Amino acid sequence: MSERKRVEIWPLSYESILKDLYNTPDNLKNCIDYYFKLSNDLIEKIQKIINQINIKRILFIGNTFNYFASYIPIYLMMHHSSKLNYWWQNYELTDFYDYNLPQFQDQNTIYIFISKSGESKLIKRSIERLRMLNIDKNQIWLVTNNLEPSVKNYCGLLFPINTSDELILGTKSFINTIFVIWLIGMILINENPFNNEIYNKLINIIEEMRKFESQSIEIANQIIEFFGIDFKFIYFLSKGASLSIAYQASLAAKTFGHVYANCLSFGLFYHGSFQIADENFRSIFYIGDDFNGNNIEIIPRLIDITTKKLAKGRILLIGNNEEIIDKVKNNPNVYIIKFKCNIPFLSPIIEYHVSTLIILEFAVRRGLIMFK
């Protein structure tokens, strides 16, 4: 058991949370089908606005998981930068409000706000401020689960995330948000995401999620044996779009599992804090794509240092990068969960679903969640 003094038990039962999490793939499927029905209409709407406005910047703005999700279109756009004539950036909402909200009638920026409720204080204030500056409503888009937010009339486009009720904020909605802003990103890089090939790949993602569900309790228990439950600190390390999951899982570990956690990119960890590793080192690595670059060297070396050389720490690797997995699969201090995802920028969906199911089992073992 954790030694921490204040341990709050969640008011929800394990069974109800598990049932809710198992509903995530269906929830995502509904969202996918909703957008595939819109398909060309949506593309036309977006392209019409893009053609009207001389865009120089696309900003994604949200708080917590909405902000983390925005890393996905950011990496997508970065990877396809050759197709873009504009700059892209994501901002944490408070930071945007305090330091970046324009003070003039900016005619060259698209502001994409992301908010599940569509009613959060700073989202409303920010949008109202843009409105006061006479910024064209077509430059203000909102990704939300609220079909009638109070700022609806100030937004040129509203993208529903179609999430049913969720017991834990940011579980199902985070995954649908990822999907929706990925779609927006695809259209912004001039790729049509609405075709059979992509639809089938999306269905494969849902199947991978369900496949993991069928063995999640058994795997989670193996990981608990492997990690132990008394560790005080856990690192979430990643790169690219999967960083969004590392950030969100780190947040979930703190709020949901009451474990201190930190999230860093492999690059930052490798060039800085790896020296903290000792035999208590516990980390989850997310490697959701096969854009390897230097990582083909760095990640196995990092694993070697933290599990063999500097310390005998333990790592859970969740990924679909065959080459890196091959290099570390024989290391007894690495537990691997391998999945398949043919849309690398959407690997985070599977990674997150896997992570929440594992964190749930940890929370039960730590006595934070009770059975019925």
Added chain:
Amino acid sequence: MNFNSILNDLLDIPKTLLKSLNYYISEEGLLKLKRLSNLIDSNKIDHILFLGHSYNYFASIVSLYYIDSKLRYGNHFRRIKSLSQEIDEFLTYLNPEKVNKNTLYVLISKSGESIQIKQAIDFLIKCNLPIDNIICVTSNINSYIGLKVNKLNVFPFFSENEEVVGSKSYINELLCLYLISRAIVEKNIIPDYVEEEIRQLIFEIKFYGSDWEFHTREFVNFLGQDFDFLYFISKGASLSTAYQAAQTCLSYTKTYAEGISIGLFLHGPFQIVDNKFRCILIIGDETSIEETLELMNLITKKIGTGKVILINNSRELSSLGRANPNVYVFEHTTKDSYLAPIFEIVVIQYLLLNQAKRKGIVF
């Protein structure tokens, strides 16, 4: 590691900063800054991309906030978009087919010789960018990157040898990047009042060097030793301090730590707060004081009775903080929020040195 060597490095900081400042107000340094300013217009630069790893990357955060602060105003002299990327992510994910010809790339590396920084410059040169669109910030002007770019695009800083990597060079990089940012977006690069403020800052750091033991002892007495984790929470340009402090804490004092923005903390992991919660709150401007107060109340009264050291430069915030017994206020006088990170990290480095000594990591 040797305590005295590290301490001497910290005490040496004012001297190195003065050397860096003197360089940039000299004919040669000013020429480089003015040339950079002209280059923004002649090469039609509309984007800046800062690239570096670890503390080099953190240092560039100050530049981002500075340059972005001008982008908010439609009538500012120059409005440039900027971005900062950790070098590994840049090399892995940026599509090499075509890079924006109107972007200025700023490579930051103390040695100028690290593998990825070398790869980055080779990559950029291969992209057939105008060579003047690449500048480097380094303490080694004869390094690989220093020799690859136009000599006039090498912006040196002076940190010589250091026992703990980054202890002096991070601070000098901050100053160098501040001046580069001014060259990018300001008409008058180093007006008298800016030079005066930097000199005042250097003086204050020197003064702190004679007083560090007293302040550090106060911090340590206040924080106690019974904590598992140290949070560094911040906002704006001072976020660079939070990230760098957390990294130093992890790598050299072997204390678990995280650097995080106030916004993210308030909308997320605040539930981790309990009576053992310890945090260093670093505030370098007077934006949304009420939010900072909300955070302090949450940590010290509402969710737990944690403790906060507030390092800030605001008379108003300091006086509000002093009313709370679980907040220890340290106020400094560097008002420019883009120079404040220099002072903030100095204070924290002395504290972390003390922590490392107590843990038996330095002798």
